[in-house]
Amino acid sequence: MKKKRYLKKLVIGILIIMVLFKLITFLDLSNILGSETKTDPLVLNNEYMDIEDIVSKNAIVIDKTTGQIIMGKNYNKKIHPASMTKVMTAIVGIENVSNLNKRTKITQDIIDYCITNGLSVSGFKPGDNPKIIDLLYGILLESGGEASITLARYVSGTEQEFVNLMNQKARELGMKNTHFSNSTGITDIENYSTVEDIGILFKYALGNRQFKKVVESKEYEVRGINGLFTKRTINNNLFF
Structure with a gap:
């Protein structure tokens, strides 16, 4: 159970913000695992998202299409996966x-x-x-x-x-x-x-x-x- 709780924390704290759907929306994994739904582009600014609001010490936001790193926090720091x-x-x-x-x-x-x-x-x-x-x-x-x-x-x-x-x-x-x-x-x-x-x-x-x-x-x-x-x-x- 300890391992599963850690996995849950890791998934929520890191992977949810790992890849952006289309342009710059947070990852809703159903959009990647299932069919993508049409959404209006979201402008990335502090009104919607601030990297410091992420509880995890390590985080990254990536443009799914271009692979560009939009923002991040200790994303190159070694962690236990x-x-x-x-x-x-x-x-x-x-x-x-x-x-x-x-x-x-x-x-x-x-x-x-x-x-x-x-x-x-x-x-x-x-x-x-x-x-x-x-x-x-x-x-x-x-x-x-x-x-x-x-x-x-x-x-x-x-x-x-x-x-x-x-x-x-x-x-x-x-x-x-x-x-x-x-x-x-x-x-x-x-x-x-x-x-x-x-x-x-x-x-x-x-x-x-x-x-x-x-x-x-x-x-x-x-x-x-x-x-x-x-x-x-x-x-x-x-x-x-």
């Missing part, structure tokens, strides 16, 4: 698995690791045999640590080898102040990013049809060998 790390985990998984309906296995050591380190989980049990697509829903809807590590091992054999792919992707995207050391976002001095880089990542990920479909979902059911698991998103009101 926490569960935002899983955005990279998911997109790397999507791009490196040709058949998302292939199954893999949840192992006891992964569950034990998540429990020991207080990671949020998505409800898989040792012995479950979810599809890769199931893992993606577990990662993005429930911030599942066990789903993240299982996906990493499926793709690369070990989590560390998968992390190498994550860092390679970060370089390709121009995330100059980002480095990953794990697939779950567990706090580590070598797992860091900035709100500017997170903005780059999130904008890229939302351009992927499969990623977009997953994060749009309100509910998803996973059928494993131990029964039926229902995954629910964090309330979409988080993004308003």
Whole structure:
């Protein structure tokens, strides 16, 4: 629960103002995840928005069309990305698995690791045999640590080898102040990013049809060998 509360704070405090819809309106994530609605241009001035009104210590406002930084606060300062790390985990998984309906296995050591380190989980049990697509829903809807590590091992054999792919992707995207050391976002001095880089990542990920479909979902059911698991998103009101 602690991890989920931190994720909620991070999403509200940083990502809501990460990308601008069309010109200079705040990000309403439904505008990006779903169909865009026509709105009148909003003039950016203190009548509507002041960067100092943002509670987060780190914030950025970006023109979605041009990529221009309109305003920001400590946006190049290194932060612990926490569960935002899983955005990279998911997109790397999507791009490196040709058949998302292939199954893999949840192992006891992964569950034990998540429990020991207080990671949020998505409800898989040792012995479950979810599809890769199931893992993606577990990662993005429930911030599942066990789903993240299982996906990493499926793709690369070990989590560390998968992390190498994550860092390679970060370089390709121009995330100059980002480095990953794990697939779950567990706090580590070598797992860091900035709100500017997170903005780059999130904008890229939302351009992927499969990623977009997953994060749009309100509910998803996973059928494993131990029964039926229902995954629910964090309330979409988080993004308003």
